[in-house]
Amino acid sequence: MTETRLRTITHSAGYALAAVFIAALAIQNLRYGFYDLFYLASGMAILSVAGLAYTVICRRHQLSAPGHLIILSALNSGLLAALISMNGPGISHWAMPLLILNLLILPLRQGLALSLLLITPMSVVLFLSHPVDDAMVTTTGLVILLVTTALYTWHYDHMAQSAEDLAITDPVTGAHNARFLDETLQKEISRAIATGHSLSVVHLGIDYAAEAKDLHGNAALQTLFRDMTQHLFGVIRAGDTLYTLNESEFFLILPFTPEEGVRVIAERIRRTIGEHQWPVVGKATVSLGCTTRGNGDTRTDTLRKRAHGAMEEARKRGADSIWFSPGETIEA
Numbered sequence: 302m303t304e305t306r307l308r309t310i311t312h313s314a315g316y317a318l319a320a321v322f323i324a325a326l327a328i329q330n331l332r333y334g335f336y337d338l339f340y341l342a343s344g345m346a347i348l349s350v351a352g353l354a355y356t357v358i359c360r361r362h363q364l365s366a367p368g369h370l371i372i373l374s375a376l377n378s379g380l381l382a383a384l385i386s387m388n389g390p391g392i393s394h395w396a397m398p399l400l401i402l403n404l405l406i407l408p409l410r411q412g413l414a415l416s417l418l419l420i421t422p423m424s425v426v427l428f429l430s431h432p433v434d435d436a437m438v439t440t441t442g443l444v445i446l447l448v449t450t451a452l453y454t455w456h457y458d459h460m461a462q463s464a465e466d467l468a469i470t471d472p473v474t475g476a477h478n479a480r481f482l483d484e485t486l487q488k489e490i491s492r493a494i495a496t497g498h499s500l501s502v503v504h505l506g507i508d509y510a511a512e513a514k515d516l517h518g519n520a521a522l523q524t525l526f527r528d529m530t531q532h533l534f535g536v537i538r539a540g541d542t543l544y545t546l547n548e549s550e551f552f553l554i555l556p557f558t559p560e561e562g563v564r565v566i567a568e569r570i571r572r573t574i575g576e577h578q579w580p581v582v583g584k585a586t587v588s589l590g591c592t593t594r595g596n597g598d599t600r601t602d603t604l605r606k607r608a609h610g611a612m613e614e615a616r617k618r619g620a621d622s623i624w625f626s627p628g629e630t631i632e633a
Contacts (some may be wrong), residue, residue: 308363312356315405320349322398338392341383345395348376352406369406370415377403377419384426393427393439396420397446404450409458416447476530482544482552486601489556493594500594501563503553504608505570508586508620510549521581522548528579529587536570552608560625563591567623575621586621588612595628604628 327342352372359366376399384392396419403419404412420443427436477485486502493500507513507529514522526548533543533551544552555563567589575586590611598604607626615624 305361305363309356309360312363312369312406313353315402316349316353316356319398319402320346320353323349323395326395337387338383341379341387345376345379348372348379370411373399373403373406373415377415381419381422384423393423393443396423396443400443400447401450404447404454409451409454412454413447413451420444420447476534476551477542477544479544479546479552482546482554482605483601485542486554486604489554490594490599490601490604492556494599498557499559499562501555501558501560501591502604502608503555503563503567503570503589503591504550504605504612505553505567505587505589506550506612506616508588508616513582513585517581525579525582525585529574529585532574532577533570536573537566541566552605558593560593560627563593564623564625567591567625571621571623588615588620589623590615591623591625593628598628 323342323346327339327346330336330338330342352369355366355368355372356363359368380392380395380399399419400416403416406412407415420440423443424436424440427439431439489500492498507525510522513525526545530543530545530551533553537543537553538555540556542554544554546552553566555566558566571587571589575584577585579585590608590613592604592607592611594604607628611624611626614626615622618624
């Protein structure tokens, strides 16, 4: 299940439960003749239903849906205004499900900020209009609920981020893995098409990796791979991204880089790796295949196949070499 779909389900469930709960409050207040509270609860229930409808409409964009902040701000403002202007019994307790809804729907910082903007003036009103003991109990309960919910939300966000990092990161080298490569490359292709800027990629592999593994063992090859990854991080520019494809190959995405630029970068990588003294294996070289996006390159597999073919061509011409495979020329 994707993060967007999970958020759609939780947001829908949160709004639906809030609407049912507040509608029940409205009916209860109507039965006992508290008409002001009935109108307040009815308005809040309508806003909750509107939030549910908005969630369904924007189900594909839940990670960047600004309407939630508007809807929840209206709910919080309505409750705060009612607390100040009405003297309804137990109206301050209505804030409890609203605090949970704030942190369930909104990003953690926005949810905390909106909840504090509700609790702070509410506490002042409670201490001014209610006995100190009652105000202290209600305020303490709201703060405990807010802190507990915020900690749970933070824990979930932390675990989700850790799981995402593990899914897209190679455990040996710490670089991004092949799972994340196609997603990022497609974004860069779309950006290059939209802006008209150049985009180049490099596929590089360690020469004689199988022989090094047979001679020095798998642990030594993994050490070389990890050390070479860190070396590449120090060579590439800010904005370039590095990916590991297996235990002996790398892939580089170089945005805003024309043919001349990728040739210079590839040569610098080839030279610095060849001159470096690596632990256990000593000297090591790489073969690099380079290409630049052409007019017809709108898919990731086109660039990846051409870069891989260029690397294989470089290997045919001898270790420690570079080959550039041009794409169709981009018209200005």
